[in-house]
Amino acid sequence: MRDDWWIYLFLLPTVVGYGLYTVYPLVASWWYAFLDWPGFADVGTFIGFANFELLWADDLFWNSFRNSLVFLAIAVPLRVGLALLLAIVLNRRSTPFRGLFRTLLFLPVVTTGAIVGVVFTLILDAGGPVNLALVKSALVDSPVDFLGSSGMSLYSVIGVWVWKWLGITLIYWLAALQTIPNELYEAARIDGAGNWKEFRYVTLPLLLPFLVVITLIDMVGALNVFDLVMTLTGGGPAFSSEVVEVYIYRTAFGATVPQLGYASAAAVLFGLLTMALAIAQALGIRAARRAMA
Amino acid sequence: MSTSTTPRPSRRQLLRTAGGLALGLPLLNACTGGGQSAQNAGADPTDASGPITVNWWDHFRPLTELFEKKLFVEYHRKHDNVSVKRRQLDPADLGQALQLARRSKQLPDVHSTAGLSGSVAALVTNGWFHPIGDFVDLGNSPMKDHLYDGIHRFDGKVYTFPVFSGRWHDSTTWVNSALAKQAGLDPEQSPATWDEYRATVRTLDQKTPDSVHGLLLPMKDTDYLGGKLTAFAQMAGAPGQTDWKTGEISVASEPFLQAMEFLLALKADGVLHPASSSLGPRDARARWAAGEAALFPWGPWFIGGLMVEESPAVKRGISAWQIPAPSTQRGTVYVAPASGSFFVSDQAKNPKVAADVLFQMTTPEFAAQLATRMDQPPILIDSVDKADVHPAYKKNVAFFQQDVRIGPVPEVRNGGVAKALAEMRDVHPSPGEIVQAVLTGSTKDYKTALQQYADKATKERKRAIDAAKKKGAEVSEDDWIFGNWQPGQDYTQASYK
Numbered sequence: 159m160r161d162d163w164w165i166y167l168f169l170l171p172t173v174v175g176y177g178l179y180t181v182y183p184l185v186a187s188w189w190y191a192f193l194d195w196p197g198f199a200d201v202g203t204f205i206g207f208a209n210f211e212l213l214w215a216d217d218l219f220w221n222s223f224r225n226s227l228v229f230l231a232i233a234v235p236l237r238v239g240l241a242l243l244l245a246i247v248l249n250r251r252s253t254p255f256r257g258l259f260r261t262l263l264f265l266p267v268v269t270t271g272a273i274v275g276v277v278f279t280l281i282l283d284a285g286g287p288v289n290l291a292l293v294k295s296a297l298v299d300s301p302v303d304f305l306g307s308s309g310m311s312l313y314s315v316i317g318v319w320v321w322k323w324l325g326i327t328l329i330y331w332l333a334a335l336q337t338i339p340n341e342l343y344e345a346a347r348i349d350g351a352g353n354w355k356e357f358r359y360v361t362l363p364l365l366l367p368f369l370v371v372i373t374l375i376d377m378v379g380a381l382n383v384f385d386l387v388m389t390l391t392g393g394g395p396a397f398s399s400e401v402v403e404v405y406i407y408r409t410a411f412g413a414t415v416p417q418l419g420y421a422s423a424a425a426v427l428f429g430l431l432t433m434a435l436a437i438a439q440a441l442g443i444r445a446a447r448r449a450m451a
Numbered sequence: 452m453s454t455s456t457t458p459r460p461s462r463r464q465l466l467r468t469a470g471g472l473a474l475g476l477p478l479l480n481a482c483t484g485g486g487q488s489a490q491n492a493g494a495d496p497t498d499a500s501g502p503i504t505v506n507w508w509d510h511f512r513p514l515t516e517l518f519e520k521k522l523f524v525e526y527h528r529k530h531d532n533v534s535v536k537r538r539q540l541d542p543a544d545l546g547q548a549l550q551l552a553r554r555s556k557q558l559p560d561v562h563s564t565a566g567l568s569g570s571v572a573a574l575v576t577n578g579w580f581h582p583i584g585d586f587v588d589l590g591n592s593p594m595k596d597h598l599y600d601g602i603h604r605f606d607g608k609v610y611t612f613p614v615f616s617g618r619w620h621d622s623t624t625w626v627n628s629a630l631a632k633q634a635g636l637d638p639e640q641s642p643a644t645w646d647e648y649r650a651t652v653r654t655l656d657q658k659t660p661d662s663v664h665g666l667l668l669p670m671k672d673t674d675y676l677g678g679k680l681t682a683f684a685q686m687a688g689a690p691g692q693t694d695w696k697t698g699e700i701s702v703a704s705e706p707f708l709q710a711m712e713f714l715l716a717l718k719a720d721g722v723l724h725p726a727s728s729s730l731g732p733r734d735a736r737a738r739w740a741a742g743e744a745a746l747f748p749w750g751p752w753f754i755g756g757l758m759v760e761e762s763p764a765v766k767r768g769i770s771a772w773q774i775p776a777p778s779t780q781r782g783t784v785y786v787a788p789a790s791g792s793f794f795v796s797d798q799a800k801n802p803k804v805a806a807d808v809l810f811q812m813t814t815p816e817f818a819a820q821l822a823t824r825m826d827q828p829p830i831l832i833d834s835v836d837k838a839d840v841h842p843a844y845k846k847n848v849a850f851f852q853q854d855v856r857i858g859p860v861p862e863v864r865n866g867g868v869a870k871a872l873a874e875m876r877d878v879h880p881s882p883g884e885i886v887q888a889v890l891t892g893s894t895k896d897y898k899t900a901l902q903q904y905a906d907k908a909t910k911e912r913k914r915a916i917d918a919a920k921k922k923g924a925e926v927s928e929d930d931w932i933f934g935n936w937q938p939g940q941d942y943t944q945a946s947y948k
Binding site for chain 1: 550567671673726727729731743875880891
C-alpha cells in the first residue's frame with residue numbers, strides 16, 4: 159500500500175464522484191421512499207410503507223412500468239439484432255466503403271439525446287420529410303401521426319432510440335467478431351460450409367458470451383430514455399409513451415404539490431422489479447446453457 | 452566530458468508526481484479563493500453601500516427588453532452599486548430550476564413562480580419567501596387596493612403584490628389577418644357563437660392554399676387543453692371547475708360536456724393543423740407565425756411573444772377574436788384575483804435591495820411601460836388605453852373587461868384552506884389530460900372520464916381536508932361554498948366579509 163498509494167490517489171476522483179452522484183442519491187432515495195415529502199417543504203415526515211401501498215394501487219405507475227417493459231422487449235432485440243447483422247456485413251473485407259458506413263452509423267451516438275428528440279419532432283411531423291415521402295410514394299393516403307397518436311407514440315420513440323444508439327452496439331459486435339479466428343472460417347469452407355452454415359456453426363456459438371454482455375448493456379441503456387421521451391412526446395398522448403423515468407419526473411417535479419417521497423418510492427419499486435427480472439433472466443440463461451451442455 | 456550523477460526519475464515516479472500536482476492544485480485554489488474578487492466574499496449583506504448583485508429569474512419572455520434595458524438600467528442609474536442579473540426560462544424549466552436551486556441553497560434573490568403549480572400559501576407556509584412589507588411602503592402605493600389576504604398577505608405580512616391584472620383568459624383567437632382577407636373574411640369581425648366559429652374556420656381552411664390550415668390546437672400541453680375546456684365551459688354557463696353555489700366539482704356538468712363536444716367538432720371538421728397533436732403552445736405559435744394556420748387560441752401575451760423573435764408576423768397583420776359562446780347568450784369567464792408575480796426568496800442575500808427593485812414596478816409609469824410589452828395586461832389597467840400598443844392587443848383587453856369576472860377564492864376567506872390544498876395530490880387523468888386523450892383518439896367516453904375525475908377529485912379534497920385537520924387546520928368542505936356569489940359579477944374584497 160505504501161508503494162502503491164498513488165494508484166489510490168488517481169482512483170480518488172472517480173470514487174468520490176461516483177459516490178456523490180450515484181451511490182449517495184441511490185441510497186438516499188431508499189430513505190426518501192418512506193417519507194411524505196411535499197416538494198415545497200425542506201424535510202419529509204416518516205410514513206412507513208404508505209407510499210408503496212399507494213403506488214401498488216396506482217394505475218399510472220403500472221402503465222409506465224408496462225411501457226418500460228414494452229420498450230425493453232422491442233427496442234433491445236431490435237438494436238442488438240440489427241447491429242449484429244450490420245456488423246457481419248461491415249466486417250467482410252469485400253464490403254465497399256466499410257469505414258464510411260461505420261462512421262455514418264456511429265455519428266448519431268455522439269449527438270445529444272434531447273437534441274435528437276427535438277429534431278425528430280420535425281422529421282416525424284405531419285409535414286416533415288418522412289410523411290412527405292410516405293404520402294408521395296402512395297404508401298399512405300394521409301400523414302401518419304407518429305408522435306401524437308397513442309397507438310404509435312411509444313413505437314416511434316423506440317425507432318428513434320434504436321437509430322440513435324445502433325452505432326455503439328455495432329462497435330461492440332465488430333470487436334466481438336474480431337475475436338473469431340479466421341482459421342475456423344477457413345476450416346469451415348474447406349468442409350464445404352456456405353455463408354449460413356458459417357454463421358450458424360462458427361460465428362454464433364462463439365458470439366454467445368458477447369450476446370449476453372451486449373444485451374445487458376443495451377438493456378441498461380433502454381432504461382435511460384428520459385431525454386428522448388420528454389422531447390419527442392412528453393410521455394403522451396394520454397400517457398401512452400410515459401415510461402417509468404418520466405412518471406417519476408412528473409410526480410417529483412410536475413405535480414401541483416411535488417411528491418418527492420412518492421417519486422422516490424416509484425424509483426425504488428421499479429429498481430426492485432427490474433432486479434427481479436434481471437435475476438430471472440440470468441437463471442433462465444444458466445438453465446438454457448445447462449440444457450445445451 | 453562530465454556525466455551527471457543525479458538519478459533521473461522513473462516514469463512511474465513522474466506519473467506519481469504529476470498526479471499529485473493535478474489533484475492538489477484545485478484544493479490549493481479553493482483554499483486561497485482562486486483569485487476571485489472580494490466583491491461578495493467580504494461584503495456585508497446588510498450594507499447596501501457595497502457592490503450588490505440581485506439575481507432575478509422569471510419566465511416573462513416578452514418583458515426581456517423592459518426589464519433588462521429599462522427597469523434594471525434605471526435602477527442602476529439611481530443606485531450605481533446595484534446590478535440586476537436576469538435569467539429567463541420557460542415556465543416548466545423555471546419550476547424545476549427553482550426546486551433544485553432551493554435544495555442547493557442557490558435560489559435567486561427575486562423570482563416568479565411559474566412552474567411551481569402549488570398555491571402561494573403553501574410556498575409561504577414552507578418558508579420560500581421573504582416578506583417585503585417592512586422594506587417597502589405598499590400601503591401608500593397604487594397597489595394598496597389590490598392586496599388580498601391569502602394571496603399577497605399572510606398573517607399580516609405582505610409577501611408580494613400583483614403586477615399584472617387577473618382579468619384575462621388564454622382562449623382569445625389570434626387571427627392571421629392576411630389569410631382571413633384572402634378567404635374573403637373580415638379579420639376584425641369575431642364569430643360570436645360556436646356554430647359561426649366552426650363555419651368561419653372551415654371557410655379559412657377551404658379558401659386558403661392547401662399548405663395552410665384553419666386552426667392550430669396544440670395538444671401536447673394538457674394545461675393548455677384544460678384551460679380551453681374550462682373557458683369554453685364557462686362561456687356555456689359553468690362557474691368553473693368548482694360550482695361556488697354548492698362547492699361541488701362540476702367538470703362533468705352539462706356546460707363541460709358541451710365544451711368537449713365543441714372541441715371534438717372542430718377536430719371532426721378537419722380544420723386542425725395536422726401537427727397539432729405533437730405541438731406545445733410555443734411551437735404552435737411559431738407555426739402560426741410561419742403562416743401554416745390562420746387561427747391560434749392563446750393568451751394576451753401572444754403579440755408580445757411574437758415581437759421578441761417573430762415580429763414580421765405582427766407586421767403582416769394580426770387581429771383578436773372574442774371567445775365564442777354556444778349561443779348569443781354569453782357566459783362569463785371567472786378567474787381568481789391577480790396573484791403576485793414576483794417574490795423575494797428567503798435565501799436572498801439582500802432582501803431589502805431586492806424588495807426595492809421590485810417596488811419600482813408599482814408606479815403608473817412602469818404600468819404604462821408594461822402595457823407596451825403586450826404581455827398579460829398590467830394591474831393598473833387604465834394604462835393600456837394610454838399606451839402605445841397594437842390595436843389587436845387593446846381590443847383583446849377590452850374583450851376581457853366584458854367577459855371576465857373575478858371569482859371567489861376559498862383560501863382568502865379561510866387561511867386553513869391553503870393547508871388543505873398543500874395536502875392535495877393531483878388526480879389523473881385531469882380534465883386537460885382527458886381532452887388530450889379524446890382529441891388524440893385514445894378514449895371516446897369523455898362523459899365517464901369527466902365524471903370519474905369529479906368523483907376522485909371530491910374524494911381527494913375530502914382526504915386532504917381530513918389530513919389538514921389532523922395537523923391542526925380549521926377547514927371543511929363548506930369553505931368551497933360561497934352563498935353570496937352572484938354569477939356575472941366580481942367577487943370583491945368586500946364580498947368576503
